[in-house]
Structures are given as C-alpha cells and as structure tokens.
Amino acid sequence: MSEVNFNSKAFTYADNALVQKSAxxxxxxxxSIQPEEDVLDIGCGPGHITKKIAKITNGSVQGIDVSQGMIEQAISSNKDLPNLKYSVMDAENLELNTKFDVIVCNSCFQWFQKPDxxxxxxxxxxxxxxxxxxxxxxxQSYCPNFISAIEKIRMHPYTREVFNHFKSPWFFFDSKDEYEQLFRxxxxxxIYSELREESNLFSVEQAYKIYQSGAENGYLNQSYYTVTLTDNYISTFRELVKEALQEQADNSGMINLKFERIYLVAKKQ
Known part of the structure; x- marks a missing residue:
C-alpha cells in the first residue's frame, strides 16, 4: 500500500470522513470487541476509531498506518489512553511480535495493492x-456519484489527456463471494459477510468533503499517473468535480450519496 496523499489530509480527515465514520x-x-481483547487497527489514520476501540477494551490496542502525518496526528491527540500506541507501518509488510484477538480494517482494504x-x-x-x-x-460502481463526476474529468477537453494517464490504485471485487473466497x-x-448499497443525503459541500477524504487521494495522486500533474490540472479537476456534484443536487441542494460497501468478519481457523 503506497502512502498516497494522506499526510496532507491528517488534520481534516476525522472531520470530513463522514461516511467512513458511519460504516x-x-x-x-x-x-463485538470484548473488554480484555487485544486489538490491531490497520490503516488507523488519525486514530479516531482506534481511540474508540481503546475505550471498549482494557487490552492492548495498536494502530498502524503507512502515513507518517496520520500517525503523528494520532499520537498528538492521544492524551489519556495508556493501553493505546501507534506505529508507522505498511500492512503489506506487517510484522509484529504481539499477537491480537481482533484486527480492524476500516475503509482501507480497497487501497491494498497486494491483498493476499x-x-x-x-x-x-x-x-x-x-x-x-x-x-x-x-x-467497480463503489460510488455512482463520484464515478459520474469522474466521467466529466474523462471527457473534458482540459483534463481528458492527462487523465488518460491515470491508473486506478484501488482493489475491488464485484461480489461478496469473491471477498469470502479471498479470506478462505x-x-x-x-463469520459474516454482506455487500450493501448504502445511501444518505448530504449537502454538496459535505459530499465534496467526503470525496476529498478518500477518493481524491487516488484521483489526484502523482503516484498513479505516468505524466506530471500540474497545479492547473489539479485545480481544474477539483472545480469539475464540484460542478458535477452540484449538478446531482436536488431542488433543496441535497445529494443522495450512494456507496456499495462490503462488510466482512472472518475467524482464524
């Protein structure tokens, strides 16, 4: 998993990641984490979920993230939870002496280039x-709203040539059976798996913040382009996404933001 753009998003992620929090x-x-269980939170970001976990259990809780900026923010905001620690670590190279009862992987599985x-x-x-x-x-239809907005990028004369050099960083299966088989x-x-379609009403501003908290870290990441991104491309891209989301709003200014989401819990045999 590459570091993507999350260093720059560390201070705003917890406020903007509204969908991730709900999920x-x-x-x-x-x-159903129990009071004495030891827990590892993979892709913990700035630690808002990790801290919640550390209040559920008295066991040891460790958060890891590939982003130095995210981990620094998590450490700085942890003042009173002695059972909690954070480390900069890539899940693909995960190696710890500690064994855990539970591993939590919240809104980051799609980023893994080597899920196996x-x-x-x-x-x-x-x-x-x-x-x-x-x-x-x-x-592949993980968020129809965002995909529709990206089609505007793909077709627009100011962005289409550069966007043609974009390679998606995300890993998606199209059925829960495929996710289940990967774990088996x-x-x-x-133990449990479900592929859900979720939808919630958000203002255009909220929807754009949700987009920025996750998807933008792929779409505007130099690592996923074979040409150099310019400031003009980035600013035009953002304006087009805002414009596309505005076009999706109803008469009251709200967007029905939809996500396809996998929930899966598995047990070590």
Missing amino acids: SEVLLNLL QVLMRCFNVLKEGGRIGIQAPAT NHGFDI
Missing part, C-alpha cells in the same frame, strides 16, 4: 481463533 460503527458492532500478502500477514499476527473485520467500498484462501472461516 465504522457498523463494523465495530459486528466485531496483507491477509497472510494478518493471519500470522492473530491469536488462534482470532478474528478480522473489514468494511470498504466495493465493486488464507485460512479464515467466514
């Missing part, structure tokens, strides 16, 4: 009978 609550309910390697390493750091839970955008391939039993 994380579903995931934590599914995992991640799951192999997760299996190794779980205790016998330990469980892993993920929630993540899924399917690495020694996990499936």
Whole structure:
C-alpha cells in the first residue's frame, strides 16, 4: 500500500470522513470487541476509531498506518489512553511480535495493492481463533456519484489527456463471494459477510468533503499517473468535480450519496 496523499489530509480527515465514520460503527458492532481483547487497527489514520476501540477494551490496542502525518496526528491527540500506541507501518509488510484477538480494517482494504500478502500477514499476527473485520467500498460502481463526476474529468477537453494517464490504485471485487473466497484462501472461516448499497443525503459541500477524504487521494495522486500533474490540472479537476456534484443536487441542494460497501468478519481457523 503506497502512502498516497494522506499526510496532507491528517488534520481534516476525522472531520470530513463522514461516511467512513458511519460504516465504522457498523463494523465495530459486528466485531463485538470484548473488554480484555487485544486489538490491531490497520490503516488507523488519525486514530479516531482506534481511540474508540481503546475505550471498549482494557487490552492492548495498536494502530498502524503507512502515513507518517496520520500517525503523528494520532499520537498528538492521544492524551489519556495508556493501553493505546501507534506505529508507522505498511500492512503489506506487517510484522509484529504481539499477537491480537481482533484486527480492524476500516475503509482501507480497497487501497491494498497486494491483498493476499496483507491477509497472510494478518493471519500470522492473530491469536488462534482470532478474528478480522473489514468494511470498504466495493465493486467497480463503489460510488455512482463520484464515478459520474469522474466521467466529466474523462471527457473534458482540459483534463481528458492527462487523465488518460491515470491508473486506478484501488482493489475491488464485484461480489461478496469473491471477498469470502479471498479470506478462505488464507485460512479464515467466514463469520459474516454482506455487500450493501448504502445511501444518505448530504449537502454538496459535505459530499465534496467526503470525496476529498478518500477518493481524491487516488484521483489526484502523482503516484498513479505516468505524466506530471500540474497545479492547473489539479485545480481544474477539483472545480469539475464540484460542478458535477452540484449538478446531482436536488431542488433543496441535497445529494443522495450512494456507496456499495462490503462488510466482512472472518475467524482464524
């Protein structure tokens, strides 16, 4: 998993990631973390979910993220939870001496370039009978609103040539069966899985912030282009996305923002 653009988003992510927060609550309910369990939070970002976990359990809680900026923000905001620590670490190279009862992977599974390697390493750091839970955008239609906005980028005369050099960083399956099989391939039993279509009403401004908290970190990341991005391209791209979202708003200025999302909990055999 590359570092993407999350260093620059560390201070705003927790406020802007409205959809991720809602989905994380579903995931934590599914995992039902117990009071003495040790928990690893993969892709913890600035730590808002990790801190919630550390208040659920008295066990040790560790958050890891590939972004130095995110981890610095997480550490700086942790003042009173002695059972919680953070580390800069790539999930694809996960190697820890500690074993965990639970692994939480909230809104980051789609970023893994080598999901097989991640799951192999997760299996190794779980205790016998330990469980892993993920929630993540899924399917090629992960968010029809954003995909529609990106079509404007793909077709617009000012952006189409550069965007033609964009290579998507995301990993998506189009069915829950494919996600289940991936986990089974690495020694996990499936406890729960569901592919959901979720929708919520947001203002155009909120929808744009949600887009910026996640999708923009791929669409405007130099790592995923074979040509150099210019400031003009980036600013034009952003204006076109805002314009596209505005066009999706109803008469009251609200957008019905839809996501396809996988929820899956699996147990180490």
